[in-house]
Amino acid sequence: MKLNEKQRESRNFYLFIMPWLLGMLVFTCYPIISSLYFSFTEYDIIHSPKWVGFQNYTRMLHDELFWRGVKATVIFTICSVPLQIILALILALLVNQKIPFRGFFRTVLYFPSMISGVALSLVWLWVFNSKSGIFNYILALIGVVGPSWLQDEKWALTAMIIMTLWGAGGGMVIFLAGLQGVPPLMHEAGRIDGVTRWQSLMKITLPMISPVILFQLIMGIIESFQVFTQAFVMTQGGPHYATQFYVYYLWQNGFQFFKMGYASAMAWLLLFIVMVLTYFIMTVSKKYVHYEGGDGI
Secondary structure, eight states: OOOOHHHHHHHHHHHHHHHHHHHHIIIIIHHHHHHHHHTTEEOOSSSOOEEOTTHHHHHHTTOHHHHHHHHHHHHHHHHHHHHHHHHHHHHHHHHTSOOTTHHHHHHHHHGGGGSOHHHHHHHHHHHTOTTTOHHHHHHHHTTOOOOOGGGSTTTHHHHHHHHHGGGHHHHHHHHHHHHHTSOHHHHHHHHHTTOOHHHHIIIIIHHHTHHHHHHHHHHHHHHHHTOOHHIIIIITTOSTTTTOOHHHHHHIIIIISOOHHHHHHHHHHHHHHHHHHHHHHHHHHTTTOEETTEEOO
């Protein structure tokens, strides 16, 4: 049977995407579906999975380390995400001004966010060193004795939160793109009406970039819920479980304790929490986020 031109194009299209499609099915879809099955089993990788129903999920309710992970992750999210958004917005507002070497400052502020997680963690491991770290050195110059940071359970999580501000340059670029989309005529009209710069920011700029703020908020929460590298490289969840983040404990169950069924259940619970929280934020945002095509989503 001879194929027409449209059929040949369709055939070639599927032939070209076949490697990607097979890769997605084998390396993405199959592991996801398998993990859902494993979450209802007792599975140690070596032996065959044993069906236990919802036992892995109910076990979390009585797992002290699980709740420590939840607590550390929630505190980290509540503190780090707003700070990152505020700092990124401030930086974007600054580099959006008509100043000399504006492109240079944008590049310098964005560059730190390009450093990989492991390399960044090693750098901050030195910065937070209680004896030779730069933080305590600066504090010593003004007569303040710095804490032990990563070796002190009272300061370890605070150090992790401070560390996240280093990557605010990535959010700055996104905010900068949003600021570029604010019509200058709106600010000019505001100045004619006697609007101050603060009023212009609160009444014009922020409402116009509110979709960008919403995007940054959701992505920041999702990213903070998955924090792992810092704890793995810098503290191994310590001291005294102060940085025992949810995903780090998930990794421990799966790849240290070989409780793959329990780890899969934790992963699916995390997915459910993120989905519910995202839906809630999107629903609430309809009252506060301005879209050019109309109000709400």
